[in-house]
Amino acid sequence: MPIGRQPESRLLPSAGMHLWPSGGMSAADSHAQGHLVYAASGVLSVHTERGTSIVPANRIAWTPAGFTHQHRAHGHTDMRIVFLPASLARLVPDRPAVFLASGLAREVLLTLAGPRDLDRTARARLQRVLVDELHEAHERPLQLPEPRDDRLRAVARLLYENPADTTPLAALGHRTGASARTLSRLFHDELGMTFYEWRTQVRVYQALVLLAEGHDTTRVAHACGWANPSGFIAAFTGVVGTTPGRYAATIRRST
Structure with a gap:
């Protein structure tokens, strides 16, 4: 699938959204901060050296800092992304993982990655709530090993x-x-x-x-x-x- 089908995007240093057309795929990339992704609509697949994870509407995927990855959209997909500071990234796995998305985790992630402007204190508080929810959910992988x-x-x-x-x-x-x-x-x-x-x-x-x-x-x-x-x-x-x-x-x- 060609990488040229680029999404509509709204990105901040800590979070953002990509509206992908069906079949859209990102270039291989890695980030200095680990990030969580969620498909508010559509289905995502996240490919790393560890395999391919499928991210439907009831899952949240985690990719640690430094892991090369690609995102692919299946159907028109609203992908939300939240970057975690190192202090919180230490509390989640040091490898790609997929978690069951609770209702609270979903709403917090959508707030962090949405259009609402949040001050630093509110953002840090919501990020901590999100990580706590992932701990409660435990891992529920939908991963196809490579x-x-x-x-x-x-x-x-x-x-x-x-x-x-x-x-x-x-x-x-x-x-x-x-x-x-x-x-x-x-x-x-x-x-x-x-x-x-x-x-x-x-x-x-x-x-x-x-x-x-x-x-x-x-x-x-x-x-x-x-x-x-x-x-x-x-x-x-x-x-x-x-x-x-x-x-x-x-x-x-x-x-």
């Missing part, structure tokens, strides 16, 4: 291009030059999950994008490889923590 082995990368490309592909691992291995046993070991050793767990996550992440674009549950289920909506709903809820219907309703309320 394969390093070339054989895993080849399998990943096939599934990224067509998440609904039901080809067994042995047949995928034949196409990419590795045995099913070798690929199974690599998925376990590199990514900490089975091939089928990883494929389910790929499908759920694609479903997040399609739901944000307004497609109904049945159509999304079939497009992402489920033969019936009930299986899709169970898998989606297990990964995201809410049903596709409730997630889609959250997206509609945010827009």
